[in-house]
Amino acid sequence: MTANRTSATTTHAVLSQDGATISYLTLASVTGDGASALVIPGALSMAADYIAFASALAERFIVHIIERRGRGLSSPQGDDYSMRKECEDALALQRATGASLLVGHSYGGLVALEVARNNQALTNIAVYEPGVSIDGSIAMGWMPGYQKKLAERKYLDAFVEFSLAVGPDRARNTPPWLMKLLLPLFLRAHERNVILSLLPENLREHQEVARLDSSYERYRDIPAGVLLMYGGKSQSAWVDTSMERLAAVLPRYQTQVFPKLDHFGIDKRAPQEVARRVTSYFLQEQANRALSS
Secondary structure (H helix, E strand, C coil), X not given: CEECCCEEXXXXXXXXXXXXXXXXXXXXXXXXXXCEEEEXXXXXXXXXXXXXXXXXXXXXXXXXXXCCCCCCCCCCCCCCCCHHHHHHHHHHHHHHHCCCEEEEECHHHHHHHHHHCCCCCCCEEEEECCCCCCCCCCCCCCHHHHHHHHHCCCHHHHHHHHHHHHCCHHHCCCCHHHXXXXXXXXXXXXXXXXXXXXXXXXXXXXXXXXXXXXXXXXXXHCCCEEEEEEECCCCCHHHHHHHHHHHHHCCXXXXXXXXXXXXXXXXXXXHHHHHHHHHHHHHHHHHHHHHHC
């Protein structure tokens, strides 16, 4: 067990529907009000990357960060990996913890939206730039070259191919050789090692993003209130498109922009700031339900 400013962090596990072991971290604050929130990390990320966000959220809630398949102590993705498996994993953890609140980032945000469909047990969810592709807005043409580089064990080259295709629009014209030189300057050694170890999982996850392209209408089936969050400096056209389309179909939603943050605002840039907004949203929604009951 390790300690941080507001909470104790412990590791647990549940069994998913197919028998897979799904590990998760729990942060339980002594000042929390007992409500539980489940956090779903994005692609190329692990549960530990969201400790700062979860710790801030744990000032008022009990927080569980799922270690998604293919990571840490959780079972491998497996050859039959799919979004359905991700949803089964999250639902197993939701049932085990009684979580009524849900937070998802990027690909984890897409998982959160899928989990929330027709899910009456969830009262509110918050998603930060969920990976919702609309009419090919999230690029997928990088996959063949990426897969070839993985087969050749050229892992950094594969990551460069992915980064140039799906990163900020302003970086799309950067020569691959230059990006390869720059990446080690932007990523610490540990972060780089984690990312490179998750490249095969990243491919399978983005294949699911591609499969679900333009299926956003299904999120009309989300009964929970949704907080849609995005960074003002993300500078990716797909983010603007997804925010607009989601707002058009979600029955109950609020939108929050963080002008100074980018796609990684929730986990790397300003996790405490994002956590404060999520906390405020969850508490206000709780108060509204109490008044109306």
